[in-house]
Amino acid sequence: MFLGYGIDDAAYSDYEAADVKGKAILIYDGEPMNANGNSLITGKKELSDWSSDWKKKLLTAKAKGADFVFIIDPNIKKNIEDNRRFLLSSRMRTGDSENPSGMLPNSMYVSSTVAKTIVGKKFKKVVKSRDKAIKSGKLKAVTLSTNLTVNHEKNVNQLIGSNVLGYIEGADPKLKNEVVVVTAHYDHLGKRGESIFYGADDNGSGTSTVIEVCEALVEAKKQNAGPRRSILVMLVSGEEKGLLGSQYYAENPIFPLANTVANVNVDMVGRVDDKYKDNPYYIYVIGSDRLSTELHEINETANKSFTNLTLDYTYNDDNDPNRYYYRSDHYNFAEKGIPAIFYFNGTHEDYHRPSDTVEKIHFEKMAKIGQLVFYTTWELANRDKRIEVNVKGRN
Ligand SMILES: [Zn+2]
Known part of the structure:
Protein backbone atom coordinates (compact mmCIF):
# COMPACT_ATOMS: atom_id res chain seq x y z
CA MET A 1 0.00 0.00 0.00
CA PHE A 2 1.27 3.45 -0.87
CA LEU A 3 0.90 5.66 2.18
CA GLY A 4 2.23 9.06 1.18
CA TYR A 5 5.00 10.10 3.56
CA GLY A 6 4.12 7.75 6.40
CA ILE A 7 3.47 10.72 8.67
CA ASP A 8 1.02 10.83 11.54
CA ASP A 9 0.94 14.37 12.83
CA ALA A 10 -1.73 16.75 14.11
CA ALA A 11 -1.04 19.01 11.13
CA TYR A 12 -0.99 16.24 8.55
CA SER A 13 -1.62 12.50 8.69
CA ASP A 14 -1.27 9.80 6.07
CA TYR A 15 -2.66 7.20 8.41
CA GLU A 16 -6.18 8.63 8.23
CA ALA A 17 -6.30 7.24 4.69
CA ALA A 18 -6.10 3.55 5.47
CA ASP A 19 -5.60 0.70 7.87
CA VAL A 20 -2.09 -0.67 7.45
CA LYS A 21 -2.28 -3.61 9.82
CA GLY A 22 -0.35 -6.59 8.45
CA LYS A 23 0.57 -4.74 5.26
CA ALA A 24 3.77 -3.68 3.62
CA ILE A 25 3.69 0.07 3.08
CA LEU A 26 5.54 2.22 0.57
CA ILE A 27 6.25 5.78 1.66
CA TYR A 28 8.35 8.74 0.62
CA ASP A 29 11.26 9.99 2.65
CA GLY A 30 10.94 13.53 4.03
CA GLU A 31 7.70 15.50 4.32
CA PRO A 32 5.20 17.25 2.02
CA MET A 33 6.25 20.74 0.95
CA ASN A 34 3.82 23.14 -0.73
CA ALA A 35 4.47 25.26 -3.80
CA ASN A 36 5.96 28.05 -1.66
CA GLY A 37 8.49 25.66 -0.20
CA ASN A 38 6.78 25.48 3.18
CA SER A 39 6.36 22.22 5.06
CA LEU A 40 2.75 21.12 5.59
CA ILE A 41 3.81 20.08 9.09
CA THR A 42 5.64 23.16 10.34
CA GLY A 43 3.99 25.71 8.00
CA LYS A 44 7.47 27.15 7.52
CA LYS A 45 10.60 26.48 5.50
CA GLU A 46 12.04 24.52 8.42
CA LEU A 47 11.54 20.79 8.29
CA SER A 48 9.95 18.85 11.12
CA ASP A 49 11.47 15.87 12.89
CA TRP A 50 9.56 13.64 10.45
CA SER A 51 12.43 14.54 8.12
CA SER A 52 15.32 14.64 10.55
CA ASP A 53 14.56 11.70 12.85
CA TRP A 54 14.82 8.54 10.75
CA LYS A 55 13.29 6.39 13.46
CA LYS A 56 10.07 8.37 13.78
CA LYS A 57 8.32 6.99 10.70
CA LEU A 58 9.42 3.45 11.45
CA LEU A 59 8.18 3.59 15.03
CA THR A 60 4.86 5.00 13.83
CA ALA A 61 4.49 2.27 11.21
CA LYS A 62 5.22 -0.36 13.84
CA ALA A 63 2.68 1.16 16.23
CA LYS A 64 0.06 1.16 13.47
CA GLY A 65 0.73 -2.51 12.78
CA ALA A 66 2.55 -2.34 9.44
CA ASP A 67 4.72 -5.36 8.66
CA PHE A 68 7.28 -3.87 6.34
CA VAL A 69 8.22 -0.35 5.29
CA PHE A 70 9.68 0.62 1.92
CA ILE A 71 10.97 4.18 1.96
CA ILE A 72 11.54 5.90 -1.38
CA ASP A 73 14.61 8.06 -1.05
CA PRO A 74 15.22 10.12 -4.19
CA ASN A 75 18.72 10.98 -2.85
CA ILE A 76 19.64 7.44 -1.94
CA LYS A 77 23.10 7.48 -3.57
CA LYS A 78 24.23 10.53 -1.68
CA ASN A 79 22.69 9.32 1.56
CA ILE A 80 24.45 5.98 1.36
CA GLU A 81 27.72 7.76 0.68
CA ASP A 82 27.23 10.18 3.60
CA ASN A 83 26.23 7.46 6.06
CA ARG A 84 28.56 4.74 4.92
CA ARG A 85 30.32 4.32 8.25
CA PHE A 86 27.09 4.20 10.22
CA LEU A 87 25.55 1.72 7.80
CA LEU A 88 28.50 -0.66 7.82
CA SER A 89 29.53 -0.59 11.47
CA SER A 90 27.92 -2.74 14.10
CA ARG A 91 26.48 -1.40 17.29
CA MET A 92 26.59 -2.87 20.74
CA ARG A 93 24.05 -2.39 23.49
CA THR A 94 22.87 -4.18 26.59
CA GLY A 95 20.64 -7.10 25.75
CA ASP A 96 17.13 -6.83 24.45
CA SER A 97 17.03 -10.56 24.94
CA GLU A 98 13.37 -10.57 25.94
CA ASN A 99 12.47 -8.62 22.83
CA PRO A 100 14.71 -9.98 20.08
CA SER A 101 12.66 -8.47 17.27
CA GLY A 102 13.51 -4.99 18.49
CA MET A 103 11.48 -1.82 18.37
CA LEU A 104 11.60 -1.09 14.67
CA PRO A 105 9.75 -2.90 11.87
CA ASN A 106 11.71 -4.38 8.98
CA SER A 107 12.37 -1.67 6.47
CA MET A 108 14.26 -0.87 3.31
CA TYR A 109 15.29 2.36 1.63
CA VAL A 110 14.86 2.20 -2.14
CA SER A 111 15.54 4.56 -5.02
CA SER A 112 12.67 5.86 -7.17
CA THR A 113 13.80 3.44 -9.89
CA VAL A 114 13.59 0.43 -7.63
CA ALA A 115 10.20 1.59 -6.33
CA LYS A 116 9.01 1.87 -9.91
CA THR A 117 10.26 -1.63 -10.64
CA ILE A 118 8.46 -3.05 -7.63
CA VAL A 119 5.17 -1.28 -8.23
CA GLY A 120 5.03 -1.54 -12.02
CA LYS A 121 2.42 0.36 -14.01
CA LYS A 122 0.68 1.68 -10.93
CA PHE A 123 3.65 3.85 -10.06
CA LYS A 124 2.00 6.70 -11.95
CA LYS A 125 -0.87 6.49 -9.48
CA VAL A 126 1.58 6.61 -6.63
CA VAL A 127 3.11 9.84 -7.88
CA LYS A 128 -0.33 11.31 -8.56
CA SER A 129 -1.55 10.39 -5.11
CA ARG A 130 1.50 12.02 -3.54
CA ASP A 131 1.07 15.25 -5.55
CA LYS A 132 -2.61 15.43 -4.65
CA ALA A 133 -1.84 14.93 -0.99
CA ILE A 134 0.62 17.82 -1.11
CA LYS A 135 -2.02 20.07 -2.67
CA SER A 136 -5.00 19.08 -0.56
CA GLY A 137 -3.27 18.07 2.67
CA LYS A 138 -5.13 14.78 2.51
CA LEU A 139 -3.82 11.48 1.22
CA LYS A 140 -5.70 8.91 -0.77
CA ALA A 141 -3.86 5.66 -0.20
CA VAL A 142 -3.15 3.43 -3.21
CA THR A 143 -3.53 -0.30 -2.81
CA LEU A 144 -0.85 -2.11 -4.73
CA SER A 145 -0.60 -5.74 -5.64
CA THR A 146 2.80 -7.13 -6.40
CA ASN A 147 4.75 -10.31 -5.92
CA LEU A 148 7.94 -9.59 -4.11
CA THR A 149 10.34 -11.57 -1.99
CA VAL A 150 12.56 -9.62 0.34
CA ASN A 151 15.60 -11.37 1.68
CA HIS A 152 16.57 -9.38 4.73
CA GLU A 153 19.49 -10.70 6.73
CA LYS A 154 20.17 -9.04 10.01
CA ASN A 155 23.45 -9.97 11.58
CA VAL A 156 22.81 -10.15 15.30
CA ASN A 157 25.37 -11.59 17.68
CA GLN A 158 24.72 -12.08 21.33
CA LEU A 159 27.85 -11.51 23.36
CA ILE A 160 28.03 -12.30 27.03
CA GLY A 161 29.91 -9.83 29.20
CA SER A 162 30.55 -10.20 32.90
CA ASN A 163 30.96 -7.76 35.74
ZN1 LIG B 1 38.75 3.88 30.32
Whole structure:
Protein backbone atom coordinates (compact mmCIF):
# COMPACT_ATOMS: atom_id res chain seq x y z
CA MET A 1 0.00 0.00 0.00
CA PHE A 2 1.27 3.45 -0.87
CA LEU A 3 0.90 5.66 2.18
CA GLY A 4 2.23 9.06 1.18
CA TYR A 5 5.00 10.10 3.56
CA GLY A 6 4.12 7.75 6.40
CA ILE A 7 3.47 10.72 8.67
CA ASP A 8 1.02 10.83 11.54
CA ASP A 9 0.94 14.37 12.83
CA ALA A 10 -1.73 16.75 14.11
CA ALA A 11 -1.04 19.01 11.13
CA TYR A 12 -0.99 16.24 8.55
CA SER A 13 -1.62 12.50 8.69
CA ASP A 14 -1.27 9.80 6.07
CA TYR A 15 -2.66 7.20 8.41
CA GLU A 16 -6.18 8.63 8.23
CA ALA A 17 -6.30 7.24 4.69
CA ALA A 18 -6.10 3.55 5.47
CA ASP A 19 -5.60 0.70 7.87
CA VAL A 20 -2.09 -0.67 7.45
CA LYS A 21 -2.28 -3.61 9.82
CA GLY A 22 -0.35 -6.59 8.45
CA LYS A 23 0.57 -4.74 5.26
CA ALA A 24 3.77 -3.68 3.62
CA ILE A 25 3.69 0.07 3.08
CA LEU A 26 5.54 2.22 0.57
CA ILE A 27 6.25 5.78 1.66
CA TYR A 28 8.35 8.74 0.62
CA ASP A 29 11.26 9.99 2.65
CA GLY A 30 10.94 13.53 4.03
CA GLU A 31 7.70 15.50 4.32
CA PRO A 32 5.20 17.25 2.02
CA MET A 33 6.25 20.74 0.95
CA ASN A 34 3.82 23.14 -0.73
CA ALA A 35 4.47 25.26 -3.80
CA ASN A 36 5.96 28.05 -1.66
CA GLY A 37 8.49 25.66 -0.20
CA ASN A 38 6.78 25.48 3.18
CA SER A 39 6.36 22.22 5.06
CA LEU A 40 2.75 21.12 5.59
CA ILE A 41 3.81 20.08 9.09
CA THR A 42 5.64 23.16 10.34
CA GLY A 43 3.99 25.71 8.00
CA LYS A 44 7.47 27.15 7.52
CA LYS A 45 10.60 26.48 5.50
CA GLU A 46 12.04 24.52 8.42
CA LEU A 47 11.54 20.79 8.29
CA SER A 48 9.95 18.85 11.12
CA ASP A 49 11.47 15.87 12.89
CA TRP A 50 9.56 13.64 10.45
CA SER A 51 12.43 14.54 8.12
CA SER A 52 15.32 14.64 10.55
CA ASP A 53 14.56 11.70 12.85
CA TRP A 54 14.82 8.54 10.75
CA LYS A 55 13.29 6.39 13.46
CA LYS A 56 10.07 8.37 13.78
CA LYS A 57 8.32 6.99 10.70
CA LEU A 58 9.42 3.45 11.45
CA LEU A 59 8.18 3.59 15.03
CA THR A 60 4.86 5.00 13.83
CA ALA A 61 4.49 2.27 11.21
CA LYS A 62 5.22 -0.36 13.84
CA ALA A 63 2.68 1.16 16.23
CA LYS A 64 0.06 1.16 13.47
CA GLY A 65 0.73 -2.51 12.78
CA ALA A 66 2.55 -2.34 9.44
CA ASP A 67 4.72 -5.36 8.66
CA PHE A 68 7.28 -3.87 6.34
CA VAL A 69 8.22 -0.35 5.29
CA PHE A 70 9.68 0.62 1.92
CA ILE A 71 10.97 4.18 1.96
CA ILE A 72 11.54 5.90 -1.38
CA ASP A 73 14.61 8.06 -1.05
CA PRO A 74 15.22 10.12 -4.19
CA ASN A 75 18.72 10.98 -2.85
CA ILE A 76 19.64 7.44 -1.94
CA LYS A 77 23.10 7.48 -3.57
CA LYS A 78 24.23 10.53 -1.68
CA ASN A 79 22.69 9.32 1.56
CA ILE A 80 24.45 5.98 1.36
CA GLU A 81 27.72 7.76 0.68
CA ASP A 82 27.23 10.18 3.60
CA ASN A 83 26.23 7.46 6.06
CA ARG A 84 28.56 4.74 4.92
CA ARG A 85 30.32 4.32 8.25
CA PHE A 86 27.09 4.20 10.22
CA LEU A 87 25.55 1.72 7.80
CA LEU A 88 28.50 -0.66 7.82
CA SER A 89 29.53 -0.59 11.47
CA SER A 90 27.92 -2.74 14.10
CA ARG A 91 26.48 -1.40 17.29
CA MET A 92 26.59 -2.87 20.74
CA ARG A 93 24.05 -2.39 23.49
CA THR A 94 22.87 -4.18 26.59
CA GLY A 95 20.64 -7.10 25.75
CA ASP A 96 17.13 -6.83 24.45
CA SER A 97 17.03 -10.56 24.94
CA GLU A 98 13.37 -10.57 25.94
CA ASN A 99 12.47 -8.62 22.83
CA PRO A 100 14.71 -9.98 20.08
CA SER A 101 12.66 -8.47 17.27
CA GLY A 102 13.51 -4.99 18.49
CA MET A 103 11.48 -1.82 18.37
CA LEU A 104 11.60 -1.09 14.67
CA PRO A 105 9.75 -2.90 11.87
CA ASN A 106 11.71 -4.38 8.98
CA SER A 107 12.37 -1.67 6.47
CA MET A 108 14.26 -0.87 3.31
CA TYR A 109 15.29 2.36 1.63
CA VAL A 110 14.86 2.20 -2.14
CA SER A 111 15.54 4.56 -5.02
CA SER A 112 12.67 5.86 -7.17
CA THR A 113 13.80 3.44 -9.89
CA VAL A 114 13.59 0.43 -7.63
CA ALA A 115 10.20 1.59 -6.33
CA LYS A 116 9.01 1.87 -9.91
CA THR A 117 10.26 -1.63 -10.64
CA ILE A 118 8.46 -3.05 -7.63
CA VAL A 119 5.17 -1.28 -8.23
CA GLY A 120 5.03 -1.54 -12.02
CA LYS A 121 2.42 0.36 -14.01
CA LYS A 122 0.68 1.68 -10.93
CA PHE A 123 3.65 3.85 -10.06
CA LYS A 124 2.00 6.70 -11.95
CA LYS A 125 -0.87 6.49 -9.48
CA VAL A 126 1.58 6.61 -6.63
CA VAL A 127 3.11 9.84 -7.88
CA LYS A 128 -0.33 11.31 -8.56
CA SER A 129 -1.55 10.39 -5.11
CA ARG A 130 1.50 12.02 -3.54
CA ASP A 131 1.07 15.25 -5.55
CA LYS A 132 -2.61 15.43 -4.65
CA ALA A 133 -1.84 14.93 -0.99
CA ILE A 134 0.62 17.82 -1.11
CA LYS A 135 -2.02 20.07 -2.67
CA SER A 136 -5.00 19.08 -0.56
CA GLY A 137 -3.27 18.07 2.67
CA LYS A 138 -5.13 14.78 2.51
CA LEU A 139 -3.82 11.48 1.22
CA LYS A 140 -5.70 8.91 -0.77
CA ALA A 141 -3.86 5.66 -0.20
CA VAL A 142 -3.15 3.43 -3.21
CA THR A 143 -3.53 -0.30 -2.81
CA LEU A 144 -0.85 -2.11 -4.73
CA SER A 145 -0.60 -5.74 -5.64
CA THR A 146 2.80 -7.13 -6.40
CA ASN A 147 4.75 -10.31 -5.92
CA LEU A 148 7.94 -9.59 -4.11
CA THR A 149 10.34 -11.57 -1.99
CA VAL A 150 12.56 -9.62 0.34
CA ASN A 151 15.60 -11.37 1.68
CA HIS A 152 16.57 -9.38 4.73
CA GLU A 153 19.49 -10.70 6.73
CA LYS A 154 20.17 -9.04 10.01
CA ASN A 155 23.45 -9.97 11.58
CA VAL A 156 22.81 -10.15 15.30
CA ASN A 157 25.37 -11.59 17.68
CA GLN A 158 24.72 -12.08 21.33
CA LEU A 159 27.85 -11.51 23.36
CA ILE A 160 28.03 -12.30 27.03
CA GLY A 161 29.91 -9.83 29.20
CA SER A 162 30.55 -10.20 32.90
CA ASN A 163 30.96 -7.76 35.74
CA VAL A 164 33.18 -9.16 38.48
CA LEU A 165 31.97 -8.40 41.99
CA GLY A 166 33.64 -8.71 45.37
CA TYR A 167 31.75 -8.05 48.58
CA ILE A 168 33.22 -6.99 51.89
CA GLU A 169 30.50 -7.11 54.47
CA GLY A 170 30.42 -4.20 56.88
CA ALA A 171 31.36 -4.78 60.53
CA ASP A 172 28.69 -2.53 62.07
CA PRO A 173 25.32 -4.32 62.29
CA LYS A 174 23.51 -0.96 62.10
CA LEU A 175 25.36 0.28 59.02
CA LYS A 176 26.25 -2.82 57.06
CA ASN A 177 23.15 -2.70 54.87
CA GLU A 178 24.60 0.48 53.36
CA VAL A 179 27.18 -0.04 50.65
CA VAL A 180 29.99 1.92 49.00
CA VAL A 181 30.71 0.76 45.45
CA VAL A 182 34.27 0.95 44.13
CA THR A 183 34.56 0.43 40.37
CA ALA A 184 36.97 0.20 37.44
CA HIS A 185 36.33 -1.11 33.96
CA TYR A 186 38.45 -4.07 32.91
CA ASP A 187 37.55 -4.18 29.21
CA HIS A 188 39.47 -2.29 26.54
CA LEU A 189 39.53 -2.19 22.74
CA GLY A 190 40.76 -5.74 22.07
CA LYS A 191 42.44 -6.48 18.77
CA ARG A 192 42.15 -4.80 15.39
CA GLY A 193 43.85 -6.81 12.69
CA GLU A 194 47.23 -7.69 14.12
CA SER A 195 47.30 -4.78 16.55
CA ILE A 196 46.70 -5.52 20.21
CA PHE A 197 45.33 -2.69 22.31
CA TYR A 198 46.95 -3.47 25.66
CA GLY A 199 45.24 -0.76 27.67
CA ALA A 200 47.81 -0.66 30.45
CA ASP A 201 46.66 2.77 31.55
CA ASP A 202 43.10 2.37 30.20
CA ASN A 203 42.26 0.58 32.36
CA GLY A 204 44.80 -1.88 33.68
CA SER A 205 45.81 0.90 36.06
CA GLY A 206 42.30 1.35 37.47
CA THR A 207 41.61 -2.37 37.63
CA SER A 208 44.78 -3.13 39.60
CA THR A 209 44.24 -0.10 41.83
CA VAL A 210 40.81 -1.41 42.78
CA ILE A 211 42.26 -4.85 43.50
CA GLU A 212 44.91 -3.25 45.75
CA VAL A 213 42.24 -1.29 47.62
CA CYS A 214 40.22 -4.47 47.97
CA GLU A 215 43.20 -6.34 49.35
CA ALA A 216 43.78 -3.65 51.98
CA LEU A 217 40.11 -3.76 53.02
CA VAL A 218 40.17 -7.53 53.34
CA GLU A 219 43.36 -7.31 55.39
CA ALA A 220 41.67 -4.81 57.73
CA LYS A 221 38.75 -7.14 58.11
CA LYS A 222 41.06 -10.06 58.91
CA GLN A 223 42.48 -8.00 61.75
CA ASN A 224 38.97 -7.32 63.07
CA ALA A 225 39.21 -3.71 61.95
CA GLY A 226 37.07 -3.90 58.82
CA PRO A 227 34.90 -1.06 57.50
CA ARG A 228 31.57 -0.37 59.23
CA ARG A 229 29.54 -0.11 56.06
CA SER A 230 29.75 -2.78 53.38
CA ILE A 231 31.91 -2.29 50.32
CA LEU A 232 31.20 -3.68 46.90
CA VAL A 233 34.25 -3.87 44.71
CA MET A 234 33.20 -4.19 41.10
CA LEU A 235 35.21 -4.55 37.91
CA VAL A 236 32.86 -3.83 35.03
CA SER A 237 32.92 -4.75 31.36
CA GLY A 238 31.71 -3.02 28.19
CA GLU A 239 32.84 0.47 29.23
CA GLU A 240 34.46 1.19 25.87
CA LYS A 241 31.24 0.21 24.10
CA GLY A 242 29.16 2.75 26.01
CA LEU A 243 29.46 2.14 29.77
CA LEU A 244 27.44 -1.05 29.32
CA GLY A 245 28.57 -3.06 32.36
CA SER A 246 27.91 -0.28 34.85
CA GLN A 247 24.65 0.52 33.09
CA TYR A 248 23.61 -3.09 33.55
CA TYR A 249 24.47 -2.95 37.24
CA ALA A 250 22.63 0.35 37.76
CA GLU A 251 19.55 -1.19 36.13
CA ASN A 252 19.90 -4.55 37.89
CA PRO A 253 21.61 -3.73 41.18
CA ILE A 254 22.58 -6.50 43.59
CA PHE A 255 22.22 -4.14 46.55
CA PRO A 256 19.38 -1.60 46.54
CA LEU A 257 20.43 1.72 45.03
CA ALA A 258 18.62 3.41 47.93
CA ASN A 259 21.25 1.87 50.22
CA THR A 260 24.15 2.75 47.96
CA VAL A 261 26.09 5.55 49.62
CA ALA A 262 28.53 6.48 46.86
CA ASN A 263 30.48 5.26 43.88
CA VAL A 264 34.25 5.61 43.73
CA ASN A 265 35.45 5.06 40.15
CA VAL A 266 39.01 4.67 38.90
CA ASP A 267 39.68 4.96 35.16
CA MET A 268 43.26 5.71 33.99
CA VAL A 269 45.54 6.53 36.89
CA GLY A 270 48.96 5.27 35.73
CA ARG A 271 50.22 7.93 33.35
CA VAL A 272 51.19 11.59 33.28
CA ASP A 273 49.70 14.04 30.80
CA ASP A 274 51.43 16.98 29.10
CA LYS A 275 50.27 19.58 31.58
CA TYR A 276 51.91 17.70 34.47
CA LYS A 277 55.03 16.34 32.84
CA ASP A 278 57.14 17.97 35.58
CA ASN A 279 54.82 17.01 38.44
CA PRO A 280 53.50 13.45 38.11
CA TYR A 281 51.87 13.56 41.55
CA TYR A 282 48.53 14.97 40.46
CA ILE A 283 45.10 13.60 39.59
CA TYR A 284 42.03 15.01 37.92
CA VAL A 285 39.02 14.65 40.19
CA ILE A 286 35.66 14.69 38.47
CA GLY A 287 32.12 14.68 39.85
CA SER A 288 32.90 14.75 43.57
CA ASP A 289 30.91 17.92 44.31
CA ARG A 290 28.09 17.49 41.82
CA LEU A 291 25.71 15.68 44.16
CA SER A 292 27.29 15.89 47.58
CA THR A 293 29.64 18.52 49.02
CA GLU A 294 30.53 15.95 51.69
CA LEU A 295 32.01 13.54 49.17
CA HIS A 296 34.15 16.38 47.84
CA GLU A 297 35.34 17.34 51.33
CA ILE A 298 36.10 13.74 52.29
CA ASN A 299 38.40 13.36 49.30
CA GLU A 300 40.08 16.73 49.92
CA THR A 301 40.66 15.92 53.59
CA ALA A 302 42.01 12.45 52.83
CA ASN A 303 44.44 13.99 50.36
CA LYS A 304 45.58 16.70 52.79
CA SER A 305 46.06 14.16 55.56
CA PHE A 306 47.74 11.34 53.69
CA THR A 307 48.65 11.68 50.03
CA ASN A 308 49.34 15.34 49.16
CA LEU A 309 48.60 14.99 45.48
CA THR A 310 47.69 17.98 43.34
CA LEU A 311 43.94 17.67 42.85
CA ASP A 312 42.91 19.22 39.54
CA TYR A 313 39.25 20.03 38.92
CA THR A 314 39.62 21.33 35.34
CA TYR A 315 37.54 18.50 33.90
CA ASN A 316 34.87 18.86 36.56
CA ASP A 317 33.81 22.21 35.11
CA ASP A 318 30.17 22.00 33.98
CA ASN A 319 31.16 23.52 30.63
CA ASP A 320 34.24 21.44 29.99
CA PRO A 321 34.02 20.44 26.31
CA ASN A 322 35.48 16.96 26.94
CA ARG A 323 32.46 16.01 29.07
CA TYR A 324 34.47 13.37 30.97
CA TYR A 325 31.87 13.48 33.73
CA TYR A 326 29.55 11.59 31.41
CA ARG A 327 32.19 9.27 29.98
CA SER A 328 33.08 6.71 32.59
CA ASP A 329 31.21 4.22 34.72
CA HIS A 330 30.52 6.45 37.74
CA TYR A 331 28.01 8.35 35.62
CA ASN A 332 25.57 5.45 35.63
CA PHE A 333 25.50 5.81 39.43
CA ALA A 334 25.35 9.61 39.39
CA GLU A 335 22.49 9.45 36.94
CA LYS A 336 20.55 7.51 39.56
CA GLY A 337 21.29 10.21 42.14
CA ILE A 338 24.18 8.43 43.86
CA PRO A 339 27.18 10.68 44.67
CA ALA A 340 30.14 9.60 42.56
CA ILE A 341 33.81 10.50 42.32
CA PHE A 342 35.99 9.74 39.33
CA TYR A 343 39.83 9.63 39.38
CA PHE A 344 41.51 10.22 36.02
CA ASN A 345 45.01 11.19 34.87
CA GLY A 346 43.98 12.78 31.57
CA THR A 347 44.83 11.59 28.09
CA HIS A 348 48.25 11.19 26.50
CA GLU A 349 49.85 10.18 23.18
CA ASP A 350 49.15 6.47 23.80
CA TYR A 351 45.47 6.91 24.68
CA HIS A 352 43.37 4.31 22.81
CA ARG A 353 46.44 3.16 20.87
CA PRO A 354 48.27 -0.19 20.81
CA SER A 355 51.17 1.67 22.45
CA ASP A 356 49.36 1.99 25.82
CA THR A 357 51.74 -0.54 27.36
CA VAL A 358 52.76 -1.43 30.88
CA GLU A 359 56.41 -0.25 30.89
CA LYS A 360 55.12 3.32 30.52
CA ILE A 361 53.14 3.17 33.75
CA HIS A 362 54.31 5.43 36.56
CA PHE A 363 53.85 3.02 39.44
CA GLU A 364 54.82 5.37 42.29
CA LYS A 365 52.20 7.86 41.20
CA MET A 366 49.64 5.11 40.74
CA ALA A 367 50.29 3.78 44.26
CA LYS A 368 49.67 7.25 45.72
CA ILE A 369 46.35 7.50 43.92
CA GLY A 370 45.46 4.04 45.15
CA GLN A 371 46.05 5.29 48.69
CA LEU A 372 43.79 8.28 48.10
CA VAL A 373 41.08 6.00 46.70
CA PHE A 374 41.45 3.81 49.77
CA TYR A 375 41.26 6.63 52.33
CA THR A 376 38.25 8.21 50.64
CA THR A 377 36.46 4.88 50.47
CA TRP A 378 37.39 4.18 54.08
CA GLU A 379 35.89 7.45 55.32
CA LEU A 380 32.71 6.95 53.25
CA ALA A 381 32.30 3.53 54.82
CA ASN A 382 33.14 4.50 58.40
CA ARG A 383 31.75 7.92 59.28
CA ASP A 384 28.76 7.92 61.65
CA LYS A 385 26.37 9.62 59.27
CA ARG A 386 25.96 8.55 55.69
CA ILE A 387 26.93 11.37 53.28
CA GLU A 388 24.03 13.45 52.04
CA VAL A 389 22.92 14.36 48.56
CA ASN A 390 22.83 18.15 48.99
CA VAL A 391 23.56 19.59 45.54
CA LYS A 392 21.01 20.03 42.79
CA GLY A 393 21.22 20.88 39.12
CA ARG A 394 24.79 19.82 38.39
CA ASN A 395 24.19 16.23 37.44
ZN1 LIG B 1 38.75 3.88 30.32
